[in-house]
Amino acid sequence: MSFNTRNTVLSWARPAMLCGALVALSACSDPVDDGADMSADDMGLRERCSVNEVFNAETGECEPDFPDMGGSDLGDMTADEDMTEEDMSMMPEDMGPDLTIDPNCMDTVVYRDADLDGRGVDDEDTNQTLCLAFTQDPPEGFARTAGDCNDNDSSVKPGQMEVCDEKDNDCDGNVNQGIVCEFFVHSREELYRIDPFQLTISFEGIIDTPDPLLDIDTHPDGRLFGISANSLFVYEYNTNSDLWEWTEVGSLNESLQGANGLAIDRFGEAFATARNEIYSIDLETGRASSPGVLMGDVYSSGDCVINKGNSLFMTSKDTASGSDRADELVSINAGNNTTSVVGRTNHQRIYGLTAAWGRLYGVTSGAELIEIDQATGASTLLKKFNNVSTFYGAASSPSR
Numbered sequence: 524m525s526f527n528t529r530n531t532v533l534s535w536a537r538p539a540m541l542c543g544a545l546v547a548l549s550a551c552s553d554p555v556d557d558g559a560d561m562s563a564d565d566m567g568l569r570e571r572c573s574v575n576e577v578f579n580a581e582t583g584e585c586e587p588d589f590p591d592m593g594g595s596d597l598g599d600m601t602a603d604e605d606m607t608e609e610d611m612s613m614m615p616e617d618m619g620p621d622l623t624i625d626p627n628c629m630d631t632v633v634y635r636d637a638d639l640d641g642r643g644v645d646d647e648d649t650n651q652t653l654c655l656a657f658t659q660d661p662p663e664g665f666a667r668t669a670g671d672c673n674d675n676d677s678s679v680k681p682g683q684m685e686v687c688d689e690k691d692n693d694c695d696g697n698v699n700q701g702i703v704c705e706f707f708v709h710s711r712e713e714l715y716r717i718d719p720f721q722l723t724i725s726f727e728g729i730i731d732t733p734d735p736l737l738d739i740d741t742h743p744d745g746r747l748f749g750i751s752a753n754s755l756f757v758y759e760y761n762t763n764s765d766l767w768e769w770t771e772v773g774s775l776n777e778s779l780q781g782a783n784g785l786a787i788d789r790f791g792e793a794f795a796t797a798r799n800e801i802y803s804i805d806l807e808t809g810r811a812s813s814p815g816v817l818m819g820d821v822y823s824s825g826d827c828v829i830n831k832g833n834s835l836f837m838t839s840k841d842t843a844s845g846s847d848r849a850d851e852l853v854s855i856n857a858g859n860n861t862t863s864v865v866g867r868t869n870h871q872r873i874y875g876l877t878a879a880w881g882r883l884y885g886v887t888s889g890a891e892l893i894e895i896d897q898a899t900g901a902s903t904l905l906k907k908f909n910n911v912s913t914f915y916g917a918a919s920s921p922s923r
């Protein structure tokens with residue numbers, strides 16, 4: 524047999540009170556009641572009382588027990604819609620959590636997550652139903668949520684930030700939505716924007732400089748600069764004409780005749796390459812200075828470029844007349860003018876180079892867009908633009 528604490532206390536108190544009431548009529552031989560005088564019937568009735576009841580020795584019945592724990596637990600009110608608030612306030616206090624499920628385990632559908640990025644693929648052939656605790660991780664290779672549109676690429680999943688690449692990073696069905704993934708290229712008289720992921724080209728404007736721009740590049744602050752055979756220009760917005768225009772910054776040094784490459788590094792330092800020479804360019808005045816001869820058998824084919832890691836490259840052509848060899852990708856140490864050949868590309872007349880989103884792109888005189896492997900120099904044709912006659916140069920994207 525077992526009694527809860529409250530019933531045990533009452534079993535002592537009630538007979539003692541009865542003894543007190545009878546003491547005037549007869550002597551009470553047992554003033555301290557030890558419970559031994561409870562009748563067998565009382566005991567049997569007490570056993571029938573639940574934990575929320577108390578035995579009334581006077582009526583011999585179990586009665587509701589309402590411990591005052593500071594208010595009713597309305598969260599437990601599931602039953603009678605006819606109950607009044609007063610009725611509810613009389614409900615016994617529930618001192619524990621109101622669990623409706625097994626706290627240790629419940630059936631959970633988990634989804635195959637091959638790339639371990641936390642999002643799986645909803646496929647009835649690979650879905651599994653496992654019994655998992657509420658906070659329990661599914662086994663490796665499975666996820667609690669589906670929606671991964673590429674389960675072989677952990678950089679692609681819902682909620683991922685969309686970045687400039689050929690992927691739909693956030694699985695919303697669109698590649699590079701909401702971000703601009705373009706760099707500038709130009710021909711003799713026209714400025715364009717190329718999106719190397721969508722492989723599209725759009726016309727930006729006419730280049731009306733006195734002599735043609737031979738190359739362009741982007742300053743880290745976003746300004747676009749260009750060089751002609753004689754001058755440095757900047758592309759800026761003219762509030763008077765309400766147009767973007769090429770404005771001359773200043774005259775280049777005469778010795779720089781023949782420059783065909785312009786590169787601006789991430790600190791805003793500018794370089795130009797011409798033939799087998801390299802120059803520093805002051806972007807505030809346009810003056811070229813510190814000409815140096817590049818060591819090695821190199822000859823600028825069209826452009827130089829500085830990538831995200833601040834490494835300077837140029838493409839070099841074979842100077843033998845009639846050569847049909849592809850250009851080489853050459854790494855330049857601008858500190859001592861030494862060069863090293865990275866490797867031969869697969870394209871000739873690479874007139875423009877651009878470092879963009881961690882990649883190296885080139886554009887050719889044949890209006891081709893190519894991607895160049897910075898480790899080997901090997902190049903791959905991405906697209907030939909049939910609506911453009913030629914490319915003269917290209918500018919890196921502000922975020923290289």
Ligand SMILES: [Ca+2]
Pocket residue numbers: 635636637638639640641642643644671673674680
């Ligand atoms: Ca996944």
Ligand SMILES: [Ca+2]
Pocket residue numbers: 638640671672673674675676677678679680
């Ligand atoms: Ca993925």
Ligand SMILES: [Ca+2]
Pocket residue numbers: 685690691692693694695696697698699700
């Ligand atoms: Ca997307």
Ligand SMILES: [Ca+2]
Pocket residue numbers: 685686687688689690691692698699
């Ligand atoms: Ca993307």
